[in-house]
Amino acid sequence: MLYLVRMDVNLPLDMSQERADAVKSQERKYSQQLQRDGRWVHLWRVVGEYSNYSVFDVSDNDELHELLSGLPLFPYMDMKVTPLAKHPSAVD
Numbered sequence: 001m002l003y004l005v006r007m008d009v010n011l012p013l014d015m016s017q018e019r020a021d022a023v024k025s026q027e028r029k030y031s032q033q034l035q036r037d038g039r040w041v042h043l044w045r046v047v048g049e050y051s052n053y054s055v056f057d058v059s060d061n062d063e064l065h066e067l068l069s070g071l072p073l074f075p076y077m078d079m080k081v082t083p084l085a086k087h088p089s090a091v092d
């Protein structure tokens, strides 16, 4: 199943730069592993915002939830998940 996910990152103002850098580095590793194994299909920055739009290809809601809740930045993100279905006019 495909899911479109918008992630808005809100790091606490009192988080140290060192801690922020460490969490971002863990997030990068985690997300790149999922991109390489084909489950994190797209990762796009929203221009001018600390947000991204991502597309995931996973088997079901439970797998997506497990994957999203394992993100190192998960405690600092608001997420909106949209399940995607095939459009009848899509050519592929």
Ligand SMILES: O=C(O)CC1=CCC(=O)O1
Pocket: 007, 009, 027, 028, 029, 031, 032, 043, 050, 051, 052, 073
């Ligand atoms: O920077 C972001 O939008 C949050 C994020 C998701 C994957 C990643 O590496 O950073």
